[in-house]
Amino acid sequence: xxxxxxxxxxxxxxxxxxxxxxxxxMFRFVGDPVNQIVSxxxxxxxxxxxxxxxxxxxxxxxxxxxYIGNALQGDFGQSYQFRQPVTKLLAERAPATLELALMxxxxxxxxxxxxxxxxxxxRDGFGARLFQxxxxxxxxxxxxxxxILLIYLFSVHLGWLPSFGRGQVVKITENWTTxxxxxxxxKALILPAITLGLFQMTLIMRLxxxxxxxxxxxxxxxxxxxxxLKTRAINFxxxxxxxxxxxxxxxxxxxxxxxxxxxxxxxxFQWPGMGVLFLxxxxxxxxxxxxxxxxxxxxxxxLINLFVDLLYAAVDPRLRATIRES
Amino acid sequence: MxxxxxxxxxxxxxxxxxDSDIWHSFKSSPIxxxxxxxxxxxxxxxxxxxxxxxxxxxxPAQVYLMNANIPPRWLNGGDPQFxxxxxxxxxxxxxxxxxxxxxxxFIGLIGVAIACTLGVTLxxxxxxxxxxxxxLIMRIADVQLTFPAILIALLIDGIVRGLLKSAARExxxxxxxxxxxxLAFWVQYARTVRGSTLVExxxxxxxxxxxxxxxxxxxMIRHVLPNVIGPVLVILTINVGLAIxxxxxxxxxxxxxxxxxxxxxxxxxxxxxxxxxxxWWIVTFPGITLALFVLSINLLGDWLRDxxxxxxx
Numbered sequence: 001x002x003x004x005x006x007x008x009x010x011x012x013x014x015x016x017x018x019x020x021x022x023x024x025x026m027f028r029f030v031g032d033p034v035n036q037i038v039s040x041x042x043x044x045x046x047x048x049x050x051x052x053x054x055x056x057x058x059x060x061x062x063x064x065x066x067y068i069g070n071a072l073q074g075d076f077g078q079s080y081q082f083r084q085p086v087t088k089l090l091a092e093r094a095p096a097t098l099e100l101a102l103m104x105x106x107x108x109x110x111x112x113x114x115x116x117x118x119x120x121x122x123r124d125g126f127g128a129r130l131f132q133x134x135x136x137x138x139x140x141x142x143x144x145x146x147x148i149l150l151i152y153l154f155s156v157h158l159g160w161l162p163s164f165g166r167g168q169v170v171k172i173t174e175n176w177t178t179x180x181x182x183x184x185x186x187k188a189l190i191l192p193a194i195t196l197g198l199f200q201m202t203l204i205m206r207l208x209x210x211x212x213x214x215x216x217x218x219x220x221x222x223x224x225x226x227x228x229l230k231t232r233a234i235n236f237x238x239x240x241x242x243x244x245x246x247x248x249x250x251x252x253x254x255x256x257x258x259x260x261x262x263x264x265x266x267x268x269f270q271w272p273g274m275g276v277l278f279l280x281x282x283x284x285x286x287x288x289x290x291x292x293x294x295x296x297x298x299x300x301x302x303l304i305n306l307f308v309d310l311l312y313a314a315v316d317p318r319l320r321a322t323i324r325e326s
Numbered sequence: 327m328x329x330x331x332x333x334x335x336x337x338x339x340x341x342x343x344x345d346s347d348i349w350h351s352f353k354s355s356p357i358x359x360x361x362x363x364x365x366x367x368x369x370x371x372x373x374x375x376x377x378x379x380x381x382x383x384x385x386p387a388q389v390y391l392m393n394a395n396i397p398p399r400w401l402n403g404g405d406p407q408f409x410x411x412x413x414x415x416x417x418x419x420x421x422x423x424x425x426x427x428x429x430x431x432f433i434g435l436i437g438v439a440i441a442c443t444l445g446v447t448l449x450x451x452x453x454x455x456x457x458x459x460x461x462l463i464m465r466i467a468d469v470q471l472t473f474p475a476i477l478i479a480l481l482i483d484g485i486v487r488g489l490l491k492s493a494a495r496e497x498x499x500x501x502x503x504x505x506x507x508x509l510a511f512w513v514q515y516a517r518t519v520r521g522s523t524l525v526e527x528x529x530x531x532x533x534x535x536x537x538x539x540x541x542x543x544x545x546m547i548r549h550v551l552p553n554v555i556g557p558v559l560v561i562l563t564i565n566v567g568l569a570i571x572x573x574x575x576x577x578x579x580x581x582x583x584x585x586x587x588x589x590x591x592x593x594x595x596x597x598x599x600x601x602x603x604x605x606w607w608i609v610t611f612p613g614i615t616l617a618l619f620v621l622s623i624n625l626l627g628d629w630l631r632d633x634x635x636x637x638x639x
Contacts, residue, residue: 018469029490086468101614136628140621142571142591145613148598152609163602209463260474267579282484282581290484294473301472 001313008309012302017300022066023291028060028075029267030287064260076292081284086292090274095176095274096166101258103189104197108249116208117240118218123209134200143261147195147268154191162188196265200254207250211243248309256301258259329380335458351633361625373399379421384587398606400609411607413596419607422593423615429589433504434570440508440564450546450554452516452525453514464520467513475510479572482506483581499583503576507569514561522554560634564627567620574616590616 034051036053042050051057055066070076076086119128155163167184170179178255179185215221216239224234263275274293281289352358382461395512398419411419452463453566470478486502526532527550574591576582578598583589585596590612597609 013467014465015472018465026485026488030485065340137617137621140567140624142574142578142619143618144575145594145617148594148609148613152601152606210460215520256472257474260477263476263480264575277481278579279579282480282487283485285488287484287488290481294481297477298472305472 002222003308004313006070008306012306015302016298018293019295020068020071021064023071023294024064026294027287027291028056030065030285043190068152071292071295075296077288079162079281079289080286081280086288089277090292090296091175091290093272093277095178096218096271097259097262097266097275099178100179100189100192100196100262100271101194101255105255106197107199107260108197108200108254111197112204113208113244113247115201116205117235119205120209120212121235123213131205135205137201138198143195143199145263145269146198147191147265149271150191151268161191163191164270169276187191192265192269192271195268196258199261200251203254204247204251206238208243208247211246212239213250215239215242226257249312252304252308253258256297259300260297351489352629355629357625358629361622361629363485363538364618364622365626367500368427368615369431372431375421375424375428379418379424381418381421382419383425384420413593413608414600419593419611422588422591423462423612426588426590426593426612427619429587430573430591430619431584433500433507433589434566435570436504437507437573438511438562438565441511442515442558443567444508445512445520446551446555446558448512449516449519450523453520454527454542454546454550460520461478463516467516470513475507475568476512476572476575479506479576480579480581482509483576484582500587503573503582506576507572511565511569514565515558518557518561519554522557523550525561526553528548556634560627560631563630564624567623567627569617570620570623 002028034047034056036052048302053069054064057088059067065324074087078084079086079089082089115131119131122128141149151163154161162184165188166179166187167186168182169179169185170181171177224238225325229238259274262273263269266273266275267279274296278293280286281293330574352362388557407563413419413422448463448467452460483502483506486498512623532545532549535549569620570590573582573589574594577589577591583592585592588596593612594609594616597605597607597612
């Protein structure tokens with residue numbers, strides 16, 4: 001078990017290191033960092049001074065070590081556009097994105113699981129077929145189009161919900177704000193959360209359906225029927241319970257991509273999160289922000305993956321056995 | 327060992343299925359036939375856009391700003407000249423959609439072609455040569471797989487922007503877009519092809535080809551490739567839909583094509599700005615076109631996956 005954990009840790013570090021190399025290469029070789037800092041009429045010796053201060057006169061591998069060292073301390077340099085530390089910019093916008101991502105994950109689970117169970121139990125019924133068809137349409141519609149559609153319906157046409165921004169936010173700590181404590185904040189969250197969560201919802205629905213159908217065929221379900229248990233107890237107590245392990249795993253793994261996909265939703269709803277910041281950085285070639293965002297997403301994916309793998313090994317006795325054999 | 331037999335079934339299934347089974351399952355599924363019909367009609371309409379469209383929306387001489395934001399023909403204030411109305415620059419929306427669809431399909435196909443070529447080549451090399459080359463390619467694939475395709479495409483776009491002068495960007499926007507899509511989607515092909523190649527490599531006919539002394543590239547292309555290409559077809563179909571969505575998304579986010587050569591995504595992005603003033607048609611019609619086309623392609627892909635899957639027959 002210890003060997004397994006160590007091997008997984010080593011793999012994670014290797015992935016992070018290779019992403020760091022890409023991030024560093026972007027930072028160092030795409031455009032000259034010095035040119036972004038000094039103005040056109042800065043005297044030559046001052047330019048040299050800046051170059052020295054940034055450590056760019058040293059060999060590349062020393063620069064890389066320095067970059068990693070700084071990154072580990074949370075220092076990703078200055079944004080070219082805003083002339084502010086990248087970490088500060090990201091931290092300011094993190095609460096908005098995290099709140100949006102968590103709400104849409106919650107939405108996709110709370111709606112996707114019941115829909116999946118329903119389509120599995122009554123799989124030839126009209127409702128099940130309808131859900132299946134809707135899920136295929138949901139997969140085919142690009143996220144931004146869904147967002148526009150919802151805005152048109154609920155903001156422009158019905159006027160029920162706001163179409164942009166976070167509404168009124170409450171400051172909890174120095175740099176943590178939340179919209180969950182005000183009515184306008186919650187109202188503003190509804191449309192973006194649905195937009196972002198819809199794709200994951202269809203994914204979870206299809207997954208739950210497939211898993212449920214699989215489980216319903218197993219012997220222990222037949223045995224439970226033979227014992228004369230109530231259908232409800234079999235469906236929810238026995239079948240759904242065993243379905244949920246892979247579902248929770250996938251949902252956990254999807255959390256990372258929800259945060260990445262938030263770029264699109266945040267743009268549609270002018271949500272002041274990290275995604276919009278990243279998009280602006282791409283448009284204006286603000287490399288430090290791009291590099292930091294890349295590293296952040298990679299770290300997030302690796303952490304979630306690692307956590308899920310270890311949790312799996314801890315929970316599933318079959319997996320533990322195969323680990324011991326290898 | 328069970329995997330080996332499954333693989334064998336699948337590849338030989340493909341060859342036989344093209345004779346009759348596929349056609350039969352196609353004929354017995356009305357939805358698939360409808361989807362194929364829609365894809366066919368829309369592709370043809372896009373292909374022949376210059377001859378079908380009432381005007382060329384890219385030709386400044388035919389576009390008048392005075393005609394901007396005219397509603398569709400059947401509404402109050404509509405102009406019989408413009409079937410679906412006009413956009414903010416006075417372009418006929420129907421023509422713009424035909425031309426936009428043309429751009430979208432074109433980018434989707436080329437992007438997927440790049441992804442497929444790259445992925446299949448790397449997968450073949452990784453599977454056939456093995457060893458260090460294999461682990462290098464597959465590690466890169468693993469790392470890339472941790473990022474959603476849209477993020478990869480955005481990053482590549484940003485890097486190219488950084489490397490090039492701004493004047494050159496508009497001219498090569500098309501190239502950047504297809505390359506970003508190609509680089510964002512190659513992993514799936516590489517993994518699939520590598521898996522099948524590993525199986526095929528152990529077969530007698532490959533051993534025989536080696537004994538005869540054929541060079542490795544020739545064996546890979548002439549002998550391994552035809553036997554591993556089956557599953558690639560399914561990924562290819564579904565990926566065309568994904569690539570078109572990716573292109574539309576990038577253009578919507580403002581890092582895709584410039585407004586002078588609009589794709590469906592650019593049109594939707596323009597329309598989105600006029601949604602609040604009540605000019606709903608600018609965003610609606612390109613949106614419906616995009617959704618219908620991608621939905622039809624996905625239906626075709628789903629059907630193809632089931633039709634080529636021996637387990638379901």
